[in-house]
Amino acid sequence: MKVTKATLGDIGRLQQFRRDAAAWLTARGSDQWSTSYPEDLLRASIEAGDVFLFYAAERDPVATVTLDTNADPILWQPEEIREPALYVHKLTLADPGGGNGLGSQILDWCGDRAAKADALWLRLDAWTTSTGLHTYYRSQGFSHLRTVHDERAFRSGWVAQRPAQFRDVGFDGPEG
Template structure:
């Protein structure tokens, strides 16, 4: 398997991938990702160089977004002074479930964060998805807190506010050929304004 940067040509594939994951989550009783994700927002994150695809031949096995920018309203001002990278939209295809591909991607992200100078690998997870929260805890993350207010729609309730972090650290990720750009060249959107 290889990991490489997503391109604009991957937008439709990523949207379909997310719909597949949402359907699977719904079967498990979760309301996670029921709202369609805006294609223009996805394209913007791809163009920023923060979306990565894992390909197993012609099959998309997984995707992860890794960014130096925190979502507004999640992390405190003090926490934001600590160099961090943020995991979003980690998704593994059902065809590749049970292979710990998600765990390997978290290790890849932690390694990439470390090499970019970050101290922390951070994420937010769906507040009602206890299984996902346990998954992250099993992969070395520590729960920080739950943020329930300040969602994207008119400051309403936040649905993805379970916060966790683990130290960024070097890692060797077996079975994944990294074709992504050097992480030391990735800039925060805040740095280019």
Template sequence: MKITFASPDDVAKLLTFREEAAAWLTRLGSDQWQRPYPADRLLATIESGSVFMVMDGNVTAATITLAPDVEEGLWTERELSDPSNFVTKLTVARTHAGQNLGGRLLDWAGDRAYRNGAKWLRLDAWTTNRALQRYYLRQGFEHVRTVREGGAVNGGPRVSGWLAQRPTALADHGFEEDTA
């Protein structure tokens, strides 16, 4: 499998990919990702070079966003003084579930972050998705705290404020990279 940068032409594909993941999460009883993601925000993230796709031939098997910056209000200034990269929107196609693709992708992200000089690989997960939180703990992340206030809409409740981190490190993730 190959990791590539997403391109502006991938916006519709990635939005559909997210909708499929949201439907799966709903079937599991989660309220995660029920609001449509704005296409313009996705396009801006793609254009910044932060969105990656895992391709299995011509099939999108997974996607991840890995960025050096983070949404305001999650991490403290002291925490942000340590060089970090932030994972968001990690999604694996149901056709590729159960193959540890997410774990390998987190290893790839930690490897890339390490090579970029980051000390920490950090993420924020859906506050009510306990299964997802347990998954990240099994992947070597340590829960830092949960931020419940200061959401994007009127400073209300934050839906994705379960914060976790793990040290970055070189990793044998097994992906071929086409990200030069």
């Protein structure tokens, strides 16, 4: 698996990832990601070097994730924000639910990057009503801390974390 940092030229593909994931989720009765992600925020994340694309043997990317230090103060407590952590956002697979373990590998890659950055935690938030996703994240070693019911959290108020850990997942690319 090859990992690259996304460029501004990847915006269309990143938006397509989200549309495809939203369609997949809608078919399963979820309204997660039913609104488009603001392009200016996506552009800022790309320019900060926080958006990654994952490639298998194919020419097109098979997944994306944003990994940064941006703790949303609506979701995370002040004492948590002071702890060194990396935050997973917008983990999206081209073949969601494919059962190939790619999501798990990407989370391990994120946890490895967190450990290399001397972070204590790998953290994420998930759609509040997506119980299947909550179960998946728990199976990946994440501990649920709380669910925030605040309209400013945009229905993504289920917050969880797991310890940052060094893991060699065999990806080639940025500090991988």
